[in-house]
Each structure stands twice: as C-alpha cells, then as structure tokens.
Amino acid sequence: MRRMQLSRAFTLMEPGPVVLVTTSDGQKNNVMTISWTMVVDFTPLFAITTGPWNHSYAALRRSRECVIAVPTVDLIDQVVRVGTCSGADTDKFGECGLTPVKGKHVSAPLIRECLANIECKVIDIVKKHNIVVLEGVAAYFDGSRKEKRTLHAVGDGSFVVDGRKLNRRNMMRSKLPDGV
Amino acid sequence: MRRMQLSRAFTLMEPGPVVLVTTSDGQKNNVMTISWTMVVDFTPLFAITTGPWNHSYAALRRSRECVIAVPTVDLIDQVVRVGTCSGADTDKFGECGLTPVKGKHVSAPLIRECLANIECKVIDIVKKHNIVVLEGVAAYFDGSRKEKRTLHAVGDGSFVVDGRKLNRRNMMRSKLPDGV
Numbered sequence: 001m002r003r004m005q006l007s008r009a010f011t012l013m014e015p016g017p018v019v020l021v022t023t024s025d026g027q028k029n030n031v032m033t034i035s036w037t038m039v040v041d042f043t044p045l046f047a048i049t050t051g052p053w054n055h056s057y058a059a060l061r062r063s064r065e066c067v068i069a070v071p072t073v074d075l076i077d078q079v080v081r082v083g084t085c086s087g088a089d090t091d092k093f094g095e096c097g098l099t100p101v102k103g104k105h106v107s108a109p110l111i112r113e114c115l116a117n118i119e120c121k122v123i124d125i126v127k128k129h130n131i132v133v134l135e136g137v138a139a140y141f142d143g144s145r146k147e148k149r150t151l152h153a154v155g156d157g158s159f160v161v162d163g164r165k166l167n168r169r170n171m172m173r174s175k176l177p178d179g180v
Numbered sequence: 181m182r183r184m185q186l187s188r189a190f191t192l193m194e195p196g197p198v199v200l201v202t203t204s205d206g207q208k209n210n211v212m213t214i215s216w217t218m219v220v221d222f223t224p225l226f227a228i229t230t231g232p233w234n235h236s237y238a239a240l241r242r243s244r245e246c247v248i249a250v251p252t253v254d255l256i257d258q259v260v261r262v263g264t265c266s267g268a269d270t271d272k273f274g275e276c277g278l279t280p281v282k283g284k285h286v287s288a289p290l291i292r293e294c295l296a297n298i299e300c301k302v303i304d305i306v307k308k309h310n311i312v313v314l315e316g317v318a319a320y321f322d323g324s325r326k327e328k329r330t331l332h333a334v335g336d337g338s339f340v341v342d343g344r345k346l347n348r349r350n351m352m353r354s355k356l357p358d359g360v
Contacts, residue, residue, distance in 0.1 A: 008336075014215055015332035015340050016196010035194055038218035039335070040229050040309055047227065047311065049220050073346070080348045084355055126306055129220055131227065133309055149343065152195035152332065155219070156188075156360050157352040160195050163329065163343025166253070168260045172337040175264055180336050 001101070001110065001117065001140045007179045009139035010044040012070050012116045013037060017150035018079055018159070020069040020114065021048065022100070023059035024107040029100050031092050031111070032056040033083030035153035037068075042177045044136040046120065051130040055087040060132065064122040065106035068134070069114035073149045073161045078113075105137045115148055116141045181281070181290065181297065181320045187359045189319035190224040192250050192296045193217060197330035198259060198339070200249040200294065201228065202280070203239035204287040209280050211272050211291070212236040213263030215333035217248075222357045224316040226300065231310040235267040240312065244302040245286035248314070249294035252327045253341045258293075259331065285317045295328060296321045 013019070018035040036049035046068065050057050060066050071079050078096040085092065093100050093109075100109030103119045110117040120134040149162040169176075193199070198215040216229035226248065230237050240246050251259050258276040265272065273280050273289075280289030283299045290297040300314035329342040349356075 011335040014335035016215075035196075036219045038227060038229060039216045040311065045309075047218060047229075047309070049218060049227075076346060076348065077351075080351045084352060124309065126309070126311070129225075129227070129304065129306070129313055131220065131306070131311065151346075152342075154345075155191040155194035155356075157347065157349030157356055159346045159348065161343040161346060162332075163341040165334075166256060166331075166339045166341060167337065168256065168339065169337030171257075171260045172264060176335075176337055 001142045004139045004141040005179065006044065006136060006139055009118050009136045010039045010042050011180065012118065013046055014039050015150065016152055017070055018153040020071055020079065020082060020111060021056065022067045022069060022108045022111060023056045024063060024109065025059040026107065029093055029109050030056045030059060030087035031082055031098065033079050040133060046134045046136065047131050048134065049130050050132055060122065061125065063107055065108050066120050066134065067103060067106060067108045067110050068118040068120055069111040070116040070150060072115050072147045073151055074147050075113060076151060076159060079151065110140060115145055181322045184319045184321040185359065186224065186316060186319055187222065189298050189316045190219045190222050191360065192298065193226055194219050195330065196332055197250055198333040200251055200259065200262060200291060201236065202247045202249060202288045202291060203236045204243060204289065205239040206287065209273055209289050210236045210239060210267035211262055211278065213259050220313060226314045226316065227311050228314065229310050230312055240302065241305065243287055245288050246300050246314065247283060247286060247288045247290050248298040248300055249291040250296040250330060252295050253329045253331055254327050255293060256331060256339060290320060295325055
C-alpha cells in the first residue's frame with residue numbers, strides 16, 4: 001500500500017463504490033459498510049450519510065476521524081458481513097478476516113485487504129440530514145493487487161461489479177483539475 | 181417510460197451512476213452532468229453537490245425543482261458534451277440530441293433517451309458545503325430499453341461501465357427496506 005497524491009483521492013470515490021469506513025473509540029476498532037457517499041470537493045472533501053443507527057457513529061462523532069477503505073469484488077462477502085452485523089456485539093475485523101493497519105494521521109485503522117484507503121478528519125456534521133462531511137488528509141493505493149474491480153451496491157441486495165473502462169479524457173480536458 | 185414505485189427509486193442512485201440533472205427557469209430547459217450525488221434516505225432523499233459555478237444552479241435554486249435522469253453507456257458522448265458546455269450559451273437539449281418530456285409534478289423535463297428519470301423537489305440547500313438535498317416525488321423506468329448499463333465517472337476523464345451483477349439478497353435480507 002503506497003501513498004498516492006491527495007489531489008487524486010477523489011477519483012477513488014467519484015465512481016460511487018461501496019466502501020468500508022473504519023473508526024476507533026480509543027480502545028476498539030470498528031468498521032461499517034457505507035454506499036451513501038459522495039465527493040463534495042477536489043481538495044478532497046467527501047460526504048457520507050450515517051447516524052446514530054450505526055454503532056460506529058458514536059466513535060466517528062467523538063474522535064472526529066475515520067478511514068474510508070475501498071474494497072474490491074473478491075471482498076464482497078466481507079462487505080456484506082460487515083454491513084449486516086453490529087460492532088456493538090461483534091469484533092468485525094476479527095470476524096470478517098480484515099487486518100487493521102495503523103495510519104499516520106488518524107486513530108482509525110486502514111484495512112490491509114482493501115485496494116485503497118483514505119485517512120479522513122470530520123470537518124462538519126449536518127445533523128438535520130445525517131450528513132457527515134470529511135476531509136481526506138492522506139490516501140494510499142495498493143497497486144500490486146491484481147483485482148482492482150470495485151463493487152456498486154444497488155440497495156436491493158445485489159451488487160454491480162466494475163466492467164470495462166471508456167476514455168473520454170481529450171473531450172473532458174477543460175474540466176479536469178490540475179494534476180489529474 | 182413507465183412509473184416505478186417511489187420506494188425503489190433509491191436503487192437507481194445507490195450504485196453511483198453519473199446522472200443528468202434537468203432544470204427549467206420557466207422559459208428554457210437546461211441540463212447538467214453530475215456525478216457528485218448520494219442517497220440520503222429511502223423515502224427517497226438524495227444529495228447532490230452543485231453551486232453557482234453551474235449555470236443550472238440559478239434555476240434549481242429559484243424553481244426548487246429538477247429531474248435526475250440516469251443515462252446508459254450508449255449516451256456517453258452526450259453525457260460528456262452536456263458536462264463540458266454551458267447552458268449560458270448553448271441549448272444543450274438541442275445540441276446533444278436529448279428529448280425533453282413533460283413531467284407530472286415539476287417544471288423540469290424528463291429526458292426520453294434515459295433509462296430512468298426521477299422528478300425531484302429541492303427540500304434544502306446546505307450552502308456551506310454546496311449540497312442540495314432533493315426529495316424524489318415520482319420515478320420512471322424504461323424497461324423496454326435493451327441497454328441498461330450505466331456509467332460511473334472516475335473524475336479523470338474516464339468512465340467505468342457496469343459489469344456483471346452479484347446477488348447477496350439472502351445474506352442482506354435483514355437490512356433491506358420493505359418492498360425492496
């Protein structure tokens with residue numbers, strides 16, 4: 001897992017993959033499956049929708065830190081398992097065979113098995129809409145991984161796997177931020 | 181294009197496809213390409229990130245209505261063209277060969293060529309983060325279309341096309357809302 005340019009971290013989230021969001025309450029790590037996310041700025045800023053119904057929310061709110069980890073298709077059953085049990089009564093990392101890795105800027109762990117990880121600080125919570133706004137402070141990408149296809153949750157219990165990639169870079173050049 | 185159950189409309193957006201968002205200022209229709217979107221609630225509520233840098237934003241803010249249209253891979257060049265010209269000096273529907281269709285609940289038009297359309301009301305604008313919160317009030321799906329693969333913008337000028345679908349419905353049943 002190597003550092004990647006922070007200015008490119010939004011490209012991990014813009015396609016809309018289902019992600020794992022880790023937190024630490026100082027004693028215990030937790031992780032939740034989230035597909036309600038969006039990019040808010042290139043800097044990068046991200047929004048995720050979560051609230052008290054997720055056990056992770058208390059640690060997220062108190063520590064004001066988390067890691068967004070991007071899993072690939074080979075991790076689908078871990079993603080589903082993380083999303084269907086609760087950190088209230090489960091050590092999700094152990095249960096799901098995920099390996100926490102110490103980050104540099106936040107107390108929440110990276111996930112070794114994931115394609116990419118973004119260390120994030122909570123910069124605002126829009127309580128009215130259960131929207132948490134995050135700033136990415138460091139990003140990592142595992143370029144050595146062969147499987148790079150991410151998953152998109154449909155919301156009905158099915159997932160769409162990344163298919164082929166189409167290039168429209170020349171047509172879009174005027175709209176791309178510097179360095180991307 | 182047939183009405184679909186509103187309770188299932190979030191499943192159009194949860195996978196994170198790039199979408200077209202239409203507006204009307206009462207005289208002229210406009211459309212923008214947006215990939216910074218997320219589901220906020222099953223009801224359905226959606227968030228999109230936009231602001232004064234989009235010409236559509238003025239009409240969105242004043243009319244407090246829009247339509248989210250979901251294009252498929254065969255429309256990629258229209259999606260890119262819509263995203264790289266401005267409604268300030270272009271009739272984007274005419275220019276891009278998109279057909280506006282009158283909706284039932286909002287002044288903004290549906291797009292005939294798209295796989296799905298969701299009529300939306302603006303219920304809040306979180307100015308600090310340029311987040312607009314939308315409530316879907318009617319949804320439509322064109323089941324007669326053969327091409328149903330949507331596009332995911334990476335943000336670097338490339339797009340990922342939907343690949344195969346994996347079913348984890350049994351494992352996830354406890355987490356699915358009623359009727360989904």
